[in-house]
Amino acid sequence: MTTLWDTTGSAVVKELAAQRRTGGAVLSGVALTLVVVADESRVAEAEEAATAAAAQHPCRILVVVRRQIDAPVPRLDAEVLIGGRLGPGEAVVMRMYGRLALHAESVVLPLLAADAPVVTWWHAPAPERLQTDALAVIADRRITDSSIAEDHVTALRTRAEDYSPGDTDLAWTRTTPWRAALTSTLDAVSGRRGDAVRLLGGRVEGDPGNASARLLAGWLSSRCGCGLDVVEGPRRPGPSGVDAVVLQLDQDEEVAVRADRRGGAVLTQPYRPDATVALPDRPLGDLLGEELRRLDPDEPYAEALEEATGVRGLSNRAAVREHVWLDPARPDGNGDRDDDAEEPSSPAAPVA
Structure with a gap:
């Protein structure tokens, strides 16, 4: 040097x-x-x-x-x-x-x-x-x-x-693990049904003033064609500003992804047991x-x-x-x- x-x-x-x-x-x-x-x-x-x-x-x-x-x-x-x-x-x-x-x-x-x-x-x-x-x-x-x-x-x-x-x-990059988890969950529902699912609405639970939470809600809104809001959840959100995402699907079904505070998230979907996926807080690099x-x-x-x-x-x-x-x-x-x-x-x- x-x-x-x-x-x-x-x-x-x-x-x-x-x-x-x-x-x-x-x-x-x-x-x-x-x-x-x-x-x-x-x-x-x-x-x-x-x-x-x-x-x-x-x-x-x-x-x-x-x-x-x-x-x-x-x-x-x-x-x-x-x-x-x-x-x-x-x-x-x-x-x-x-x-x-x-x-x-x-x-x-x-x-x-x-x-x-x-x-x-x-x-x-x-x-x-x-x-x-x-x-x-x-x-x-x-x-x-x-x-x-x-x-x-x-x-x-x-x-x-x-x-x-x-x-x-x-702030958008920080939502990547959430987007990946939601995409894999919806793919699993589509595979079980044998056809594509249709989003009817839902919510993002977290900090309404957080940029990542708002961008995640915006991404979901652009995909389902209906507005999703960021609402205060029952728990304190993690570093990404998001604590959980709950989606309403057609055929009266609901899927949810909830952070478990141990670097992972619990996936909940109809007719299948809950599953856990990694949802790490990634470093800046x-x-x-x-x-x-x-x-x-x-x-x-x-x-x-x-x-x-x-x-x-x-x-x-x-x-x-x-x-x-x-x-x-x-x-x-x-x-x-x-x-x-x-x-x-x-x-x-x-x-x-």
Whole structure:
């Protein structure tokens, strides 16, 4: 590892090339470039998750930490690692101060792996409009996390109003075990009957203010064609905000999946004994790794977000974002261009 204090983007590129030559490493087999935007308080957690995800999907990791935007003098401190604490691949951790933090893409763009897709993940509150961050515009896929926000419901609404194909949310990823358990249960009922089941309604028991619980209810609503609500359950919900899901089927049948607080869930369905399936609380690295498996638009997420927020037509939106310059240091916050700062040269990029 090499630490560069008060350096430049060109020096970071040269140091990365020098370490590669010294170590005999080559940039081969890289699936993508993972750009991580994190608050200083969350850097260690973000690095751990990115390292775990990189073990599943070889990638170059670029960590961007925007610090002290109001600092009078722009400054860049960088750590360049190959085969260090961030895994066997190449990684750069960049802490940016002053006006440089508003133009992070000027340092990140030269570090992108050639011909490799770009995924940007915010382990921090994401911008209300992602097109105001050039790190979102250059990305093929954008990962946010509504669970970080103080108000999950407002955060989901913001993500829906700003949605573009290629966006996703780790609050949605946390529902994967529940969706898998429900799908397998309904498949079992269909197999017993010999025909497809029809959902007539149901409920999600948990925290109505939790983003994951609302997205799970939205996904079920999009599948059954009727609205399902999140209601307070008799027990305290787990980390995913969901305690149980109860579904009403045709032929006067009911199925239920209830968490048992031991990392599993109990499946209840007609004419069969109760069964237990694993329903673990997955670490952040596993959630991120799941999202890196696909670079195409996540249509089920878009449908769930539509139902959870009431914002329609998400999948029909243009899959291209154009960078809109917004200076957060301006007191009016009206998005006018900063006459004193150099105009970002990054073009609008198509997103998956």
